Amino acid sequence: MEMTSVKRALVTGGNRGIGYAIAQGLLAKDYEVIITARSLDSAKQAADKLQGSVIPIELDVTDDRSIRHAVEILYQRFDRLDVLINNAGILHPDNGVDILTISREKLDLTMDANMFGVIRLVQALLSFLEKSQDARIINLSSGMGALDGLTTTSPSYCLSKLALNGATTMLAQSLSSKGISVNSMCPGWVRTDMGGASAPRSPEQGADTAIWLATEASHRESGKFWRDRKAIAY
Incomplete structure (x- = not known):
């Protein structure tokens, strides 16, 4: 087990897009960063591109066995975790459907990835x-x-993020006595595989508030929803 005073962060879905930009920003602040992806090869390829102390781990947040395996690896190698950034998520099940036509299967798929996986x-x-x-x-x-x-044309995504905001509030309340802060944030419309090429924001702009919450924001700030380093309404 590695004992170090350097702060350590884990970023799910850190192999691309906003997650990759978050990892870059944390590395620039001298954090040790664990990046996860559903494929170990994808995590390793991203780790090779990043400059600094990066550890790639395979993790599918929708699979409890994958979560247990990743946690076992972490416990074998490290003494603690300072920051957990739940970035992994999906949007694609909403393609071509709305709130009146989406199936239970697609709702389950998005909820599992975007909200249940975070709690687990x-x-x-x-x-x-x-x-x-x-x-x-x-x-x-x-x-x-x-x-x-909320919109009717991205039903599973909207509902999963609405539920994630609710889970953030509940986790913040449950963990306040342990001194663990919990916040959610909106990165805005970002140019990623999910956001598309026409989005106005870069991944670095989308990552900024997450990096700030992880490193500079007051630890007393908890249970809030943020955009551009400012608290916004749930």
């Missing part, structure tokens, strides 16, 4: 986070999950 990963890593003096959890949500941002 927090549960699995809780004892690891408790060993940190400044533990922080940041959930990548969306303005489409705010009550005034």
